[in-house]
Amino acid sequence: MDNQRNLLLAVALSGLLILGWDLGMRYFYPQASLSGQTEVVATGNEAPATVTAPGSIETGTAASVAPVDLATALAAPERVRIAAPRVEGSINLVGARIDDIELKDHRAIVDEDSGPVQLFAPQGTPEQYFAQFGWVGQGVTLPTANTVWQASGEALTADNPVTLTHDNGEGQTFTITLSIDDNYMITAQQAVSNNGAGPIVVRPFGLINRTSATASASTFIAHAGPMGGFGDTIEYGPDYDDLIEDGTHTPEGGAPDWLGFSDIYWLGALIPGEGGDATAGFRSLGNNIFRADLIYAPMTVPAGSSVTSSSKLFAGAKESALLDSYRDNLGIQNFGKAVDWGWFEWFVKPMLWLLRTLYEFLGNFGVAIIALTVIIRGLLFPIAQKQFASMAAMKAVQPKMKAIQDRYKDDKQKQQQEVMKLYKDEGVNPLAGCLPLLIQIPIFFALYKALILAIEMRHKPFIFWIEDLSAPDPAKILNLFGLLPFDPPGFLGIGVLAVLLGITMWATFKLNPTAMDPVQQQIFNFMPWILMFVMAPFAAGLLLYWVTSNLLTLAQQKYLYSKHPQLRAQAEKDKAEQERTKAREGK
Known part of the structure; x- marks a missing residue:
């Protein structure tokens, strides 16, 4: 009789294990959306206006952005084409945003006719995900999100950089020179020339803005969301929900080596230039929109002088060998750990x-x-x-x-x-x-x-x-x-x-x-x-x-x-x- 009771108990516990495992995984780690949502996205004007505190970027007056479908957004005439070996897309001259990145070597779904992965997409689209470079400063009129930049060419290729230029009409000229390698790394060189009557103070910045509606879900096996390398540490977090609750997050590991947003297979990350004194952080902008900020120390530009700064943007697939090569060749510390190998990295990577x-x-x-x-x-x-x-x-x-x-x-x-x-x-x-x-x-x-x-x-x-x-x-x-x-x-x-x-x-x-x-x-x-x-x-x-x-x-x-x-x-x-x-x- 005892044996029969124990057997029935074992069967009941096994059934609870099956049900509990499935329900627990669905509750704590819901599946990420694999297609764009029709959610209306409203966000603030991402153009910086003033510096409110060291390491922070003021977004200016909040303004609703009308929802738009991807095809309509990409049909706008103010665009410069990107035609690199592994990347296609375009740069939006309105606001100087890199907001159209397709990964040519990776299909969106398993169907061979599905088309490439659309990693970056313009603001207001269901897939919103883009990068932007600019300045905050004092005593100077700066480019904004509505500024229409002038481009030096029709296409950004691995052999031909493109320079975006804006003259504020008050003696200052701003330029952003973009170049791309044979893979997924874009270099942005920002320069300010001051031909005005007196000195100005500016702080270059880079940001990545994205919606979580189309992001991978974080699971017990791997983090997806805000991520970065800071000093000798890697921060796999916070999660999007944590960032909504806290509003902002300032990493504690030290100066940033890189930061951005990670999906299971994809990564958008900012990398500060060598010798750049930069601070970093993450913030929630509301309506499931999030931002990673990289902002440099103030630079004084005397009259008749110019200053430059350089940053990099990775927008591509988390191919472990490629990430390790960027670590070795460009000195991006711990960049290979953008793949969340965990404690078993020493064993997983040889097996891979x-x-x-x-x-x-x-x-x-x-x-x-x-x-x-x-x-x-x-x-x-x-x-x-x-x-x-x-x-x-x-x-x-x-x-x-x-x-x-x-x-x-x-x-x-x-x-x-x-x-x-x-x-x-x-x-x-x-x-x-x-x-x-x-x-x-x-x-x-x-x-x-x-x-x-x-x-x-x-x-x-x-x-x-x-x-x-x-x-x-x-x-x-x-x-x-x-x-x-x-x-x-x-x-x-x-x-x-x-x-x-x-x-x-x-x-x-x-x-x-x-x-x-x-x-x-x-x-x-x-x-x-x-x-x-x-x-x-x-x-x-x-x-x-x-x-x-x-x-x-x-x-x-x-x-x-x-x-x-x-x-x-x-x-x-x-x-x-x-x-x-x-x-x-x-x-």
Whole structure:
């Protein structure tokens, strides 16, 4: 009766685990919108007017911005085209905003005809996300958000910079010279020439403005939102909700190395120029609009003189090798940590490197994951051999252990001491069987991080129906593999890979040579199916790894059984004894 009660309790707790996991993930980490929202965005005039405090930019008088669709906004005539090797888009001459960035090498969705990712978009569009460079100052008329700049050319390319010029009519000329490299880095050189009667004081700034409506959601596995490198530290935060509550956030790590807004795969970041004395911060502007500010120390410009400052803007994909190259070549400290690797960076990055290498050789990321699994299991095979040898030794001492338990059944402390002495005398380690599992945990987590965070995995197909290994298996059984017009939610979205995971794990448990009582046996019988539900929403690549690992485990166990026949004999004896016990209980 106790066994039946314990079994029912285990089943109930397992059901709560399935439901609780799905509901908890949906509550704490809601899915990010993958398409633009029709929300009307209202924001202040982002043109700075005056400096209210060191390190802050006053936005001026709040003014509503009428909503506009992307095509209409980009059709405006006051634009300079961007035509770089990996970036297309345009610069808005009204306000000198970089507000149109398309990433040519990355599709918006898995469909090959979907078009490129639209990273930056103009103010007032549902996808609002742009960068702006300018000045705040005293005793001088400055360019504003409505200033129409003059451009030196028709297109910004990797070989041809573009200079934007504005003459305020009072003796001061402002210029912003923009250049772009072969990837995603834009350099902005800001200059002020003072031909007026007296000195002026100006402070160059750069800002990034974006809506959170189309941002990636922060999850327990990776931060998305405000982010930056400050001194020796990286700040993965605050979240957008925290910034709404607090209003502003000033990083505490020291002078900024870079700051901006991060999505899972994309990054918009400002990088101060060398030797620039700059301060940084984040702020909420209301209506789900946020801003990252980079502002330099005041510069005095005497009459007849000019001053310059330089900043950089990264607007592109978080390709880890590229970010590391900017760190090495441009001296941008900790720029590679814009990918939130976490504590396992030392393990995740080598695994990602190996996956990329296998992919380059094999030409298919799914096959590369299978090859990686084979390599990992091959490296762990000596440990598995020791595990089975330890299990064989444990079987050999079972009669002696049973004798000790019977002899000292009324003295548990003495019983434990004698059992430990038996282990020592026989050279048996009862924990040796746990070592492979403990080693698998960081490997599994590292691969999970790599599949979720590394853009190299995004939209990579395997075979047949699996077109994106970084997304869940799309072939879901409950909607008859897409024939029925609904998408099963969360843990109910059981796909083919999840079913294979359950079957292969059940098979590995069946080969487990460890004797179990009836309750344990029942738990191990339904545990694979619980994991099938829990793992169903995970990336297809992760399930592919686990299914392959289970198949290799089955082959490995069969081989090792042949090397340790006493384990096979004992397992069959235990199974027969369990069947007899079950038959007696059924009478």
